[in-house]
Amino acid sequence: MRRFLIDTDTASDDAIALLLAFAAPDVRIEAITMVAGNCRLDQAAQNALYVRELVGAEAPVHLGRDAPLLRPLVMAADVHGHDGLGDIGLPLHGRTADPGHAADVIRTVIRRHPGEVTLVTLGPLTNVALALLRDPELAGLVRECVVMGGVSDGFGNITPAAEFNIYVDPEAAKIVFGSGLKITMVGWDISRKYALLSGAELDALKAIGTKRARFAVDILAAVRRYVSERTGEDCADLPDPIAMAIALDPTIATKVVRRAVIVDTSDGPSMGATLVDHHAVTGRTANADVVVEASREKFIARLRQALAVA
Numbered sequence: 001m002r003r004f005l006i007d008t009d010t011a012s013d014d015a016i017a018l019l020l021a022f023a024a025p026d027v028r029i030e031a032i033t034m035v036a037g038n039c040r041l042d043q044a045a046q047n048a049l050y051v052r053e054l055v056g057a058e059a060p061v062h063l064g065r066d067a068p069l070l071r072p073l074v075m076a077a078d079v080h081g082h083d084g085l086g087d088i089g090l091p092l093h094g095r096t097a098d099p100g101h102a103a104d105v106i107r108t109v110i111r112r113h114p115g116e117v118t119l120v121t122l123g124p125l126t127n128v129a130l131a132l133l134r135d136p137e138l139a140g141l142v143r144e145c146v147v148m149g150g151v152s153d154g155f156g157n158i159t160p161a162a163e164f165n166i167y168v169d170p171e172a173a174k175i176v177f178g179s180g181l182k183i184t185m186v187g188w189d190i191s192r193k194y195a196l197l198s199g200a201e202l203d204a205l206k207a208i209g210t211k212r213a214r215f216a217v218d219i220l221a222a223v224r225r226y227v228s229e230r231t232g233e234d235c236a237d238l239p240d241p242i243a244m245a246i247a248l249d250p251t252i253a254t255k256v257v258r259r260a261v262i263v264d265t266s267d268g269p270s271m272g273a274t275l276v277d278h279h280a281v282t283g284r285t286a287n288a289d290v291v292v293e294a295s296r297e298k299f300i301a302r303l304r305q306a307l308a309v310a
């Protein structure tokens, strides 16, 4: 059994990523930790607890930090809806998270299973940075940290240069990328290129007909509207699910390059950008394996499999 620890701001594509993890027969989810990002912290927790209930799982869900380390929280209600799951009227309230702060849980789980835990981050890196600040040796004890965040081709989604998860808490991202963790970075470029699903493909997923398939496609309503307004096409991209799919099956990443990744924490127009030193011009030591190509077919097949679970 592989041990996973998932840190998430539980918006719609995070929820689908959770479904992928819950469906993996060889994975034990040690904990799901909540961070503020697309949703407020309490909303993220309600959403994760709802998904847990939907699949009948027992993984503990813990609250983490409710704001970035140094900056005010930027959310993206226009992308995922005010409740983060598309505003489709789901009862996303009244559930109780498990006790313990995310940063402590991250630390405890990794210390309990040195070298065994795959950490998957689907939101801003605030909780992980806090855990590393408290216990820097953790970095050497993690099997792998798959980060959905950044871009490797300079094409941002929240600003022209930056991807949302890194932009929200760039200081946290800088700490994490500078920690010595064994990072696999799955940037938004991978989602844009290999996990952009058309309306017809999404409808075909929903037609699988299970509770999970209907839920996954219905909660993309807001994202679908948001993307359509920008591209003129009915489609949605799935950054967190493709990152999770790669964590579950590394062969979905078909080209990975080892690079120095620099996080821009300045307050200029590139704040939150991830500068990937593809030509080794900085002289900096490489700190991440950066996914630059992936298999769309394998990703969609994995998604179909996960959503088909009754």
Ligand code: BDR
Residues within 6 Å of the ligand: 011, 012, 013, 014, 038, 076, 079, 122, 123, 148, 157, 163, 164, 165, 188, 239, 240
């Ligand atoms: C990231 O931001 C959120 O919209 C998604 O859940 C993903 O984690 C993509 O930039």
Ligand code: CA
Residues within 6 Å of the ligand: 008, 009, 010, 011, 013, 014, 038, 122, 123, 240
């Ligand atoms: Ca997310």
